[in-house]
Amino acid sequence: MRLLLNALLTTMATSRVGRVGIIGGGVGGCSAAKTISNALGSAVEVTVYEIGRGPGGRAATRRTREFPTLHVNHGAPTAQIVTEEGRKAIEAAGGEEVKGGHGTLNSSTGEFQEEEEGGWLFVGEGGVMGNLAASLIEGTGANVKTKYNSMVRGLERAANGDDGSWILRNGAGEILGEADWLVVAGSGVAHPRWTATFGNEPPLVEAAKALGDSQLDSSLKAIASQTASPVIAVFFVLSGSEAQRWLDLPFKVAKIEGNEVLGKVMIQRTGEEGYEVAVVLHSSRAFAETNKGVYGSTSSAKRVGGAKSDKGKEDELNAMMLEALAEIPQIPEVPMTCKYGPVLHRWGNAFVVGEGLSRENSMCRDAKVAFCGDYVETDAPLSSIECALLAGKQTGEAIVKEIKGGA
Ligand SMILES: Cc1cc2nc3c(=O)[nH]c(=O)nc-3n(C[C@H](O)[C@H](O)[C@H](O)COP(=O)(O)OP(=O)(O)OC[C@H]3O[C@@H](n4cnc5c(N)ncnc54)[C@H](O)[C@@H]3O)c2cc1C
Known part of the structure; x- marks a missing residue:
């Protein structure tokens, strides 16, 4: 046969x-x-x-010609795997299991609560989701x-x-x-x-x-x-002592509780000298739904698809998300000038509903x-x-x- x-x-x-x-x-x-x-x-x-x-x-990783070795996971930060078949599939895709530093951040107190979700957490090879x-x-x-x-x-x-x-x-x-x-x-x-x-x-x-x-x-x-819920992502890159302050925090991926603007914050080690840490913010669904029409001036939707994006509004949304972050106790100050960013990217259909x-x-x-x-x-x-x-x-x-x- x-x-x-x-x-x-x-x-x-x-x-x-x-x-x-x-x-x-x-x-x-x-x-x-x-x-x-x-x-x-x-x-x-x-x-x-x-x-x-x-x-x-x-599940892509943003790269830039400006800093050729820099990579930032600006979409999905991790994959939660709940089936044995899924585990085999993600391992076949070079996925690496990660543990610890995932949980919830209380937006009024700044307290972080570690959470064990069912199943396993994976990232792409070397922490790069695009891999x-x-x-x-x-x-x-x-x-x-x-x-x-x-x-x-x-x-x-x-x-x-x-x-x-x-x-x-x-x-x-x-x-x-x-x-x-x-x-x-x-x-x-x-x-x-x-x-x-x-x-x-x-x-x-x-x-x-x-x-x-x-x-x-x-x-x-x-x-x-089917419909979809959007997310606006904003990310910036820091180095030296500014980066270290973020690395000293007890989390890597935290859902933000009780915040109208922000939904998640991620701290990623880029492993690259000169721009060691990338901080990625994901907006709340409500914030992304209220603020439509901005895709990010470097997004593929704008570059290849010709989708229109308002640059003035983009700067305004960046500022609003950074301000909301600054209001959370224990969070280090974001310097006026980052090593790279803040960069905005709208995920119009982040999650299927x-x-x-x-x-x-x-x-x-x-x-x-x-x-x-x-x-x-x-x-x-x-x-x-x-x-x-x-x-x-x-x-x-x-x-x-x-x-x-x-x-
Ligand atoms: C902000 C955010 C956070 C997330 N967090 C998590 C998480 O924590 N855990 C988790 O498991 N998942 C998470 N997800 C969801 C996860 O990323 C997706 O479920 C998964 O990546 C979907 O893969 P896909 O191949 O189905 O779709 P996509 O990744 O959307 O792939 C579709 C591809 O088609 C391309 N495309 C579309 N139209 C055309 C066209 N006309 N011509 C050519 N190409 C086209 C697009 O550019 C895209 O690359 C998150 C997603 C986002 C955006």
């Missing part, structure tokens, strides 16, 4: 049987890429399209290609007579690539929030109108019923569209790194089955 399968895959390798286009290089998309590549090898061509400069998505997605992609073969700085803004499915390929286009209408299977690993191209940011209909919704596929329509309806896309709806066989990411139902909680890892694996395996079955 195994010999037969190997022979089949060898034949498939010489006569291409599958091209998979993955929209989104977050943990979910990279996990799907690795699953498909591991199972099918050179029989399949996988291309990951990603708006950002590299993989990671919401989770990066190591998944690096662990694939030459059959996986990445196209960074590439935003998919148009989708259409060629008529079956023209082989039924999916065609992916950029904002100028140019073809970015073609695929037999489309994996939607960042729900943006399928969700009504696209229209609020970019004006036109979400590309997959537009394409679905021409297809008339009831399964795809049902998946899109379920995705449209609503029901996960069901396993059934995550696979549209006739339309050859599959969905993965932290908005898809798995055994892990929705809207988590663990969910994205498992959904990528689950969807990747379903596509492998389809490709093998159809070959």
